[in-house]
Amino acid sequence: MLDMLSERFALDALHIKDIRNLIHPPHFTRLENAAMHIILRFPVEKETEDPFSEVTSVSILVDRDMCALVWPGKRFHRFTNADFKGLNVNECASMIIHMLVDYLLSRVYILREEMDEFEEECLADVNRADLGRLLNMRKEMATLARHARTNGIAIEKLMDDPVYKGNLRLIDAHEHMERATAIAESKAEHALNVMQAAQSLLSQRLNEVMTFLAVITVVLTPMGIIAGVFGMNFTHMDVLAYPNGFALSVWGMLLLGAMLAAFFRFKKWW
Numbered sequence: 001m002l003d004m005l006s007e008r009f010a011l012d013a014l015h016i017k018d019i020r021n022l023i024h025p026p027h028f029t030r031l032e033n034a035a036m037h038i039i040l041r042f043p044v045e046k047e048t049e050d051p052f053s054e055v056t057s058v059s060i061l062v063d064r065d066m067c068a069l070v071w072p073g074k075r076f077h078r079f080t081n082a083d084f085k086g087l088n089v090n091e092c093a094s095m096i097i098h099m100l101v102d103y104l105l106s107r108v109y110i111l112r113e114e115m116d117e118f119e120e121e122c123l124a125d126v127n128r129a130d131l132g133r134l135l136n137m138r139k140e141m142a143t144l145a146r147h148a149r150t151n152g153i154a155i156e157k158l159m160d161d162p163v164y165k166g167n168l169r170l171i172d173a174h175e176h177m178e179r180a181t182a183i184a185e186s187k188a189e190h191a192l193n194v195m196q197a198a199q200s201l202l203s204q205r206l207n208e209v210m211t212f213l214a215v216i217t218v219v220l221t222p223m224g225i226i227a228g229v230f231g232m233n234f235t236h237m238d239v240l241a242y243p244n245g246f247a248l249s250v251w252g253m254l255l256l257g258a259m260l261a262a263f264f265r266f267k268k269w270w
Contacts, residue, residue: 022056022073026038035063037061040100041055043055056073057073067089069096083095091169094173097170098172104177108148108187109183119194123197138192148177152181219261
């Protein structure tokens with residue numbers, strides 16, 4: 001197949017290598033005899049539990065009489081004859097590009113909805129928030145933004161060609177990539193803000209717990225001192241013979257604890 005395309009479009013070894021590269025970045029090249037080669041890159045869902053999407057590049061070769069679409073990796077869209085009925089070669093190329101970028105835009109929309117729902121769950125109960133999963137979703141959204149931005153650059157270069165200048169499908173495809181880039185970048189930034197907010201809430205709750213434990217420790221400290229004094233194993237301690245000594249020591253401990261607690265409350269430390 002590639003040998004036939006190489007002969008048809010006069011491809012050199014470097015172009016063949018680019019076509020076979022599954023992760024080749026988006027690129028536009030003018031070939032001999034008014035032919036063109038455009039490479040776009042898209043996410044493809046893995047068939048595993050890995051939350052990330054793998055990436056595949058797609059090559060489109062066009063000349064005056066032929067348009068070829070090459071999938072070096074996993075195919076994520078099926079075209080039918082009805083999709084290109086009544087279209088010339090250049091219109092077929094622009095239709096292919098338009099349908100492929102629509103897939104990327106729809107992936108951005110789907111991931112944005114998933115992230116919106118998950119962010120609400122995280123903020124509703126930060127103690128059970130899976131920030132690691134949110135971080136993975138943010139990384140995938142940032143990857144989609146990068147794909148959309150580079151695809152848009154390649155399409156923009158194709159639109160500069162006189163044959164495709166003013167092509168409505170390419171204009172719409174380029175607008176879709178700009179929209180996908182804006183949405184994905186905005187959502188990735190928003191996810192980062194949500195993660196920071198969740199971490200701030202967790203830190204605040206941890207500080208509240210530590211403050212409560214510190215207050216309890218300070219309140220109980222005088223009681224421990226009094227108990228330690230009266231618990232000394234000395235032979236002569238006249239105060240131990242006092243009839244109301246035990247009651248006074250207990251009330252003294254309670255009074256000191258209450259005074260310290262009231263002082264912390266007055267100072268708004270607790």
